[in-house]
Amino acid sequence: xxxxxxxxxxxxxxxxxxxxxxxxxxxxxxxxxxxxxxxxxxxxxxxxxxxxxxxxxxxxxxxxxxxxxxxxxxxxxxxxxxxxxxxxxxxxxxxxxxxxxxxxxxxxxxxxxxxxxxxxxxxxxxxxxxxxxxxxxxxxxxxxxxxxxxxxxxxxxxxxxxxxxxxxxxxxxxxxxxxxxxxxxxxxxxxxxxxxxxxxxxxxxxxxxxxxxxxxxxxxxxxxxxxxxxxxxxxxxxxxxxxxxxxxxxxxxxxxxxxxxxxxxxxxxxxxxxxxxxxxxxxxxxxxxxxxxxxx
Ligand SMILES: [Zn+2]
Numbered sequence: 001x002x003x004x005x006x007x008x009x010x011x012x013x014x015x016x017x018x019x020x021x022x023x024x025x026x027x028x029x030x031x032x033x034x035x036x037x038x039x040x041x042x043x044x045x046x047x048x049x050x051x052x053x054x055x056x057x058x059x060x061x062x063x064x065x066x067x068x069x070x071x072x073x074x075x076x077x078x079x080x081x082x083x084x085x086x087x088x089x090x091x092x093x094x095x096x097x098x099x100x101x102x103x104x105x106x107x108x109x110x111x112x113x114x115x116x117x118x119x120x121x122x123x124x125x126x127x128x129x130x131x132x133x134x135x136x137x138x139x140x141x142x143x144x145x146x147x148x149x150x151x152x153x154x155x156x157x158x159x160x161x162x163x164x165x166x167x168x169x170x171x172x173x174x175x176x177x178x179x180x181x182x183x184x185x186x187x188x189x190x191x192x193x194x195x196x197x198x199x200x201x202x203x204x205x206x207x208x209x210x211x212x213x214x215x216x217x218x219x220x221x222x223x224x225x226x227x228x229x230x231x232x233x234x235x236x237x238x239x240x241x242x243x244x245x246x247x248x249x250x251x252x253x254x255x256x257x258x259x260x261x262x263x264x265x266x267x268x269x270x271x272x273x274x275x276x277x278x279x280x281x282x283x284x285x286x287x288x289x290x291x292x293x294x295x296x
Contacts (some may be wrong), residue, residue, distance in 0.1 A: 058085060117173075135212070211214075
């Protein structure tokens with residue numbers, strides 16, 4: 001028991017370090033490419049890229065951060081969410097991303113173990129985290145993320161079909177087992193979402209979805225198969241309706257409360273990686289035993 005909690009802590013710390021990097025990715029990848037939708041994100045010139053400058057810096061005073069300013073979670077708490085040089089506010093979201101990535105990392109490796117499947121699953125969750133925060137800032141899901149990720153999904157299918165592994169496949173469930181399953185998911189996911197897009201457009205006479213959402217569904221379909229794409233649309237829509245309506249009520253219907261669809265899809269897809277569909281199946285249809293979810 002002690003070893004498990006010790007390992008969990010290690011996974012959490014590892015995840016929070018990765019999360020620290022994801023916060024930087026979500027900040028830098030769209031910069032110079034797109035126009036942000038709110039004031040929270042400042043334009044810092046077109047010279048900024050993921051690797052340049054290599055070290056983190058404060059966007060307010062432009063000073064390079066010392067190493068002890070950049071310890072995940074701890075630095076934010078000790079400096080009380082302020083820059084160590086000039087005292088400018090460091091957004092809460094950096095702490096949030098580090099906490100969430102740490103927690104998800106621990107959960108994934110507890111579920112999948114230190115396996116190839118676990119590593120790939122964590123990689124995809126990281127991708128979803130970056131997509132979520134870029135979509136919140138820019139209402140865009142960048143092609144530089146979705147196109148390569150769709151290709152990776154297809155590659156996973158090829159690897160699982162043609163690379164020998166002693167227990168079935170190299171990258172296990174919930175990933176696709178063959179390139180055919182991957183291609184099928186690729187067609188069925190975006191296809192369904194385009195139908196939803198068309199229906200919404202017909203009824204409301206305006207676009208309810210961005211094409212970025214469709215491309216994210218393509219990633220999920222190619223990587224986890226058709227079932228994941230359907231589950232994500234379904235659960236993402238329900239989440240979006242519930243939270244969207246609550247926000248409308250709380251903020252008295254201001255349009256500023258509009259949240260892009262991408263984050264809901266990301267949350268739903270993460271739930272799918274943890275077999276939320278089996279859990280839901282258990283509660284809808286009692287003949288599905290709960291042990292399915294536990295032993296998976
Ligand atoms: Zn500063």
